[in-house]
Amino acid sequence: MYTTLIDFESLCAQLGNTDLLIFDVRYDLMNKDAGREAYLSSHIPGAIYVDLHSDLSRPPSINMGRHPLPNIKSMNELFSELGVSGKKQVVVYDDVFGSFSSRLWWMLKYLQHDKVAVLDGGWQHWINLGGPVSTKNEKRISSQFKGTELEKALVNIDQVSDYDLIVDSRDSSRYRGEYEPIDKAAGHIPGAINRFWKKNIVDTGCFKDRHTLLKEFEQLFNEVLPEDSVFYCGSGVTACHNLLAVKHSGLNLPRLYAGSWSEWCATKGKPVATGN
Numbered sequence: 001m002y003t004t005l006i007d008f009e010s011l012c013a014q015l016g017n018t019d020l021l022i023f024d025v026r027y028d029l030m031n032k033d034a035g036r037e038a039y040l041s042s043h044i045p046g047a048i049y050v051d052l053h054s055d056l057s058r059p060p061s062i063n064m065g066r067h068p069l070p071n072i073k074s075m076n077e078l079f080s081e082l083g084v085s086g087k088k089q090v091v092v093y094d095d096v097f098g099s100f101s102s103r104l105w106w107m108l109k110y111l112q113h114d115k116v117a118v119l120d121g122g123w124q125h126w127i128n129l130g131g132p133v134s135t136k137n138e139k140r141i142s143s144q145f146k147g148t149e150l151e152k153a154l155v156n157i158d159q160v161s162d163y164d165l166i167v168d169s170r171d172s173s174r175y176r177g178e179y180e181p182i183d184k185a186a187g188h189i190p191g192a193i194n195r196f197w198k199k200n201i202v203d204t205g206c207f208k209d210r211h212t213l214l215k216e217f218e219q220l221f222n223e224v225l226p227e228d229s230v231f232y233c234g235s236g237v238t239a240c241h242n243l244l245a246v247k248h249s250g251l252n253l254p255r256l257y258a259g260s261w262s263e264w265c266a267t268k269g270k271p272v273a274t275g276n
Contacts, residue, residue: 002117004248005207006091008129011119015045015132019087022047025056025094025101026123029182035094044093044119044126045134048082052237056103063156063259064266066182066235067103072149075107079145084113088143093119093126097205099197099238106240106256109247110154111147118244121206153255155230157267160257165221165229166192167254169239170261177274182234185265187272189232194276195220197238200245213249225252232257232264 002010014020024047028034032053039049050056052067055078061068070078084090090108092101098118108116119126127133160166168188173179175194180186188194199216201207208216221229226246233239236258247253264270 001115002089002091003114004117004244005120006117007120008125008131011044011091012131014089014091017089019089020046021083021088021090023050023082023090023092023101023104024048025050025052025092025104027052027094027100038095040135040137042133042135044123045132045136046138047093047134048138048140050082050092050104052100052103056107063236063263065259065263067237069107069154069236069258072111072147075111076145076147079108079111079113079147080143081140083141083143084108084145085143086113088115090116091119092116093122095123097122097198097201098207098244099241102240102244103237105244108147109253110150111145112150113145113147121204124205152227153253155255155257157257157259157263157270160189160230160232160264161191163228163230163255165224167220167229167231167242168192168194168261169197169231169233169242170194171196171198174234176276177272183262183265185272187265187274188261189264190271190273192232192273193220195242197233197241200241207245207248210249213245214251217246217249217251221251226254227252229254230257231255232260234260235262236260
């Protein structure tokens with residue numbers, strides 16, 4: 001069972017397994033059709049395309065961010081459409097080092113389906129190592145998925161400030177308020193510290209080894225329990241990359257503020273901080 005990451009060799013060995021589900025989550029924030037087009041051009045054999053916008057952010061939602069998180073009922077409907085069931089091992093990948101696929105990983109964890117892993121290194125690593133590819137447009141075969149909410153995994157906009165450790169997962173220039181390409185205001189939630197999600201990977205796009213991640217996160221958390229911390233990003237997507245890295249290091253899963261900066265800065269009366 002793979003619960004955080006799966007490497008190239010392990011996935012190759014699993015191809016063709018009827019209890020394996022592979023989801024391609026490639027997406028481009030600037031071109032919403034690019035991910036599906038890339039999938040139709042070439043993908044890992046058996047992979048089903050899942051869209052960040054229409055699938056992983058479908059209504060009805062529980063927040064007002066740019067990529068709002070679907071409610072429990074909507075998520076269960078999605079994973080039933082995708083054929084997820086208790087016995088299925090799910091593997092997800094994208095072409096941006098897990099930054100989009102980690103959102104799907106977290107959603108399944110939130111519904112307490114533990115057998116889900118992100119392909120380490122993603123699509124580029126698969127191609128670079130000579131992995132087989134397909135152009136077949138795989139169809140979704142439905143199931144009856146009935147996941148239940150993982151308690152203490154999610155916080156809303158009114159709960160964020162109650163936590164002693166708030167972690168912003170965006171790049172440092174956006175955190176400091178020097179640059180904001182998407183959202184209505186620049187800066188961060190007051191009191192938040194910064195850990196850019198790309199700090200979890202090495203030059204190849206693969207994750208750092210568990211020992212290195214553990215040392216870094218122990219320093220980040222200091223005396224705060226991981227499960228008592230809150231992570232956010234721009235729209236609740238790349239924060240999941242940090243949550244995946246924490247879990248892969250062997251620590252407990254922190255909480256996610258899914259509305260993230262896009263909801264916070266658009267909400268009247270919420271304070272904004274800049275600098276470090």
